[in-house]
Amino acid sequence: MILVTGATGRIGAKAVRALHSKRLPVRALVRDAARAPQDGSWSGIEIAVGDFDQPDTLDAAMAGVDTLLLITPSVPAQEIAAIDSAVRRAVKHVVKITNHKATDDSPVDRRRDHARIEAHLKASGLTYTLLAPNLLMQNLFFVAPMIKQTHGFVMSAGDGQFGMIDSRDVSAAAAAVAADPAGHEGRTYLLTGPELVTYADVAAELTRALDEEIEYRRLTPDQHREAMVRAGLPEPVAASNAQVFGLIAEGDAAWLSNGVATLTGHNPRSLRTFVTDHITAFK
Ligand SMILES: NC(=O)c1ccc[n+]([C@@H]2O[C@H](COP(=O)([O-])OP(=O)(O)OC[C@H]3O[C@@H](n4cnc5c(N)ncnc54)[C@H](OP(=O)(O)O)[C@@H]3O)[C@@H](O)[C@H]2O)c1
Numbered sequence: 595m596i597l598v599t600g601a602t603g604r605i606g607a608k609a610v611r612a613l614h615s616k617r618l619p620v621r622a623l624v625r626d627a628a629r630a631p632q633d634g635s636w637s638g639i640e641i642a643v644g645d646f647d648q649p650d651t652l653d654a655a656m657a658g659v660d661t662l663l664l665i666t667p668s669v670p671a672q673e674i675a676a677i678d679s680a681v682r683r684a685v686k687h688v689v690k691i692t693n694h695k696a697t698d699d700s701p702v703d704r705r706r707d708h709a710r711i712e713a714h715l716k717a718s719g720l721t722y723t724l725l726a727p728n729l730l731m732q733n734l735f736f737v738a739p740m741i742k743q744t745h746g747f748v749m750s751a752g753d754g755q756f757g758m759i760d761s762r763d764v765s766a767a768a769a770a771v772a773a774d775p776a777g778h779e780g781r782t783y784l785l786t787g788p789e790l791v792t793y794a795d796v797a798a799e800l801t802r803a804l805d806e807e808i809e810y811r812r813l814t815p816d817q818h819r820e821a822m823v824r825a826g827l828p829e830p831v832a833a834s835n836a837q838v839f840g841l842i843a844e845g846d847a848a849w850l851s852n853g854v855a856t857l858t859g860h861n862p863r864s865l866r867t868f869v870t871d872h873i874t875a876f877k
Contacts, residue, residue: 595658596772597642597685599623599676600665604732605691606833607631608765609663616773619771623655626790641646646672656683661662663772664690665729668704668746671712677718687775689722689768694784695846702841703834723771724782727764728757728847731787731868734796741800746809749793750818750836752843757786760863767857784851787862799809799869 595735596613600606601622613620616634621640624630630641643650646666652675658663662685662852673690680688696708715722737747763784771778797810801829815836822832841847854862 595619595621596663597621597623597655597659598663598665598726598772599646600667600691601607601716602629602631602759603665604730605727605764605768606663608762609665609769610639612637612766612769613773616706616769616774621655621659623652628679642688646715648677650675652679653682656680656685659683659685660776661685661687661689661772661825664688665768668693668707668711670710670714672705674714677711677715677720680720681718685720687723687779689723689725689772689775689778690715690717690720691764691768692724692726692782692871694728694849695774696726699762702837703830721775721779723778723780724777725764725768725771725780725785725853726782727785727843728759728787728849730761730764731758731863731865732761734868735872735875741808741876745806746797746811747793747834748811748813748821748840750813750815750843751793752812753792754788754841754845754848755796756842756847757789758791758865759785759787760868761852761855763787763858763862769853770857783857784849785853785862788850788864790848790850791865795865797824799865803866803873804876 598606598610601610602624610622623640623642623644625645627643630636642655644655658678662680693708696705698709700706714869740747767785793810797808800808819832819836
């Protein structure tokens with residue numbers, strides 16, 4: 595049995611479907627059963643209702659599980675609770691979604707958090723595989739309302755390049771490892787799209803697909819943090835996001851890998867494919 599946490603999220607939902615379509619026994623952990631897809635795409639999939647903040651619900655969901663696909667909002671206490679539950683339930687292998695630059699001394703809080711979780715996982719005695727995606731293309735949905743209203747978006751990543759990846763390819767790679775972890779123990783795979791892009795490229799692809807000019811309005815990280823706070827993001831989240839975009843401007847995410855092709859046998863989707871497939875979200 596494979597348990598997928600974060601199963602209603604961007605990576606988890608499609609990983610659940612991919613595993614089910616491989617005819618593997620899969621259980622989806624959801625906080626609220628009503629948030630499971632209601633379109634029939636999870637039909638036949640076992641659902642466990644559970645919360646990272648309630649260890650007894652995790653223990654119940656982990657019963658009989660061999661492999662855990664661990665996707666969380668990366669709050670250390672929550673993810674560590676899931677790892678501890680996996681140990682109690684004698685899970686064999688954990689596939690964890692992490693961050694490429696997760697180090698103890700990272701200037702970015704969410705990267706230090708992932709580093710803490712990775713250290714706990716490595717010390718747990720469980721076998722594991724780490725999957726570290728570059729920036730998700732699906733993050734662009736956060737600026738879709740602004741694009742619709744203002745024909746542009748703000749960002750503070752300058753002309754920094756990044757190996758943006760479609761979360762559908764992260765899901766496929768995660769499902770491939772969870773389906774057959776043999777040979778992936780102790781390994782880390784970096785996951786990226788096929789090309790380095792900038793937010794100017796994002797604006798150009800949207801302009802092409804929408805057939806109207808979409809403007810990339812460059813902000814400084816400080817201006818961006820203030821704009822995100824005004825838009826309703828909590829200050830610490832806005833500050834952390836702005837910090838990451840500032841690092842991207844300096845080339846921090848300008849890396850590519852062949853991880854998706856290695857794990858799935860297919861090339862990752864391009865930004866153009868993502869924009870074409872999701873254009874209605876930006877109209
Ligand atoms: N965004 C990026 O560009 C990027 C890049 C690299 C790595 N990552 C990593 O990707 C991971 C996030 O994956 P994602 O984007 O697929 O997640 P996501 O779309 O943000 O979804 C988060 C999932 O966690 C669930 N969840 C939240 N709190 C929970 C709780 N207390 N108990 C049980 N479930 C809970 C949510 O359930 P509900 O539906 O009930 O809220 C949802 O299914 C993070 O570790 C992040 O660091 C992201």
